[in-house]
Amino acid sequence: MNANLSAVPAFEHLSHIPLYAPGKPIQEVQRELGLTRIVKLASNENPWGPTEAVKARVASVVSGSEFEGLALYPVSDGYYLRKRIAERRGVSLDRVILGNGSSEILELVAKAAFLDGGSAVIPKHSFAIYGIATQTAGGRVIESRASATELDADDILRSVVKDTRLVYLGHPNNPTGLRLDRAAIERLVRNLREDIVLVVDQAYAEYEDPADYPDTASYLDERPNLLVLHTFSKIHALAAMRIGYGLGSKELMDFLERVRSPFNTNHLAQVAAEVAVQDLAFEAFCRQKNTEARAAFSLEAANHRCQVSGTCGNFVLMETAFPAADLFNALLHRSVIVRPMQGYGLPNHIRVTFGKPEEMRTFWNAAGPLLDGGC
Ligand SMILES: Cc1ncc(COP(=O)(O)O)c(C=O)c1O
Known part of the structure; x- marks a missing residue:
């Protein structure tokens, strides 16, 4: 048989999407x-x-010394870790979702948003997964203006079109190491059309001085279509574990839950992160x-x-x-x-x-x- 996979229309579409390097x-x-x-x-x-406390907790699972071990499925929705995160971030448990790395949540929200097509606005020089997640979910990328030295909130607002469903913003942004000031964040949060989900990726937020970092989680009550992402891969030093989390409204979480696979985060990652998230x-x-x-x-x-x-x-x-x-x-x-x-x-x-x-x-x-x- 002479199989030609690129003849499958969806595969032809995928072959134009850049591979993550x-x-x-x-x-x-x-x-x-x-x-x-x-x-x-x-x-x-x-x-x-990671810290010795994190390593000891992981070792206790691997050695099966508690009522847990590698043969058992993890808690499907990561209840105990979500509870710790909710306490730490001052939100209710039903406003926290876990992902296999925050990258998975970037994909989940794209999967939910682009079921019937649409576009995402992404500033130039942003983390590659925003564009890849958009396109693999069937969405179109609109690149807003940004440079190696400047992020532009107003151009994000200007770039939105009728079918825009998502805006992704790395804050701080990787690879440029830039962030917006409080006034610009506020303009974005308050002026973005209500039917667009604003995804603010705060993977590096913990490296910022908490006294002057404009944390977008403070707008969660004001804007139901806001998704704030954090990861355990950076300051928590758990990149190998693949675990991250999102904060949003209960309504938004209900949609994301529908596209999340059960057991998407593993038990070792959940327990390691439980220890890490409390270690200020x-x-x-x-x-x-x-x-x-x-x-x-x-x-x-x-x-x-x-x-x-x-x-x-x-x-x-x-x-x-x-x-x-x-x-x-x-x-x-x-x-x-x-x-x-x-x-x-x-x-x-x-x-x-x-x-x-x-x-x-x-x-x-x-x-x-x-x-x-x-x-
Ligand atoms: C801005 C940004 N978001 C998300 C991630 C991915 O994090 P995770 O390891 O949680 O998937 C990275 C990783 O480098 C990143 O730079």
């Missing part, structure tokens, strides 16, 4: 290049965790380390006359004189993995995650001589 795993680079010690600064993971001291520690890493990076970048943009998140976007792919490869051969940004419309930018001080020394030892001619 993940950061290279350490083992992969070791295997390909025969390197031993590798510093990975490519996927905005947190080098400081660890969050404060990581926030402080991140602030120190950013200050040190800015100094070094200035020494090399390199331009960095954004002030948010656990990463930095850096413009260089080289094509990003060339710099990425040169650093790879010096045992450092960063993320080249050409796929994000930034052909000369790399994104560097803040590692521990010794990892950042390795980065500058490798990158310094390459950048010495100026960025």
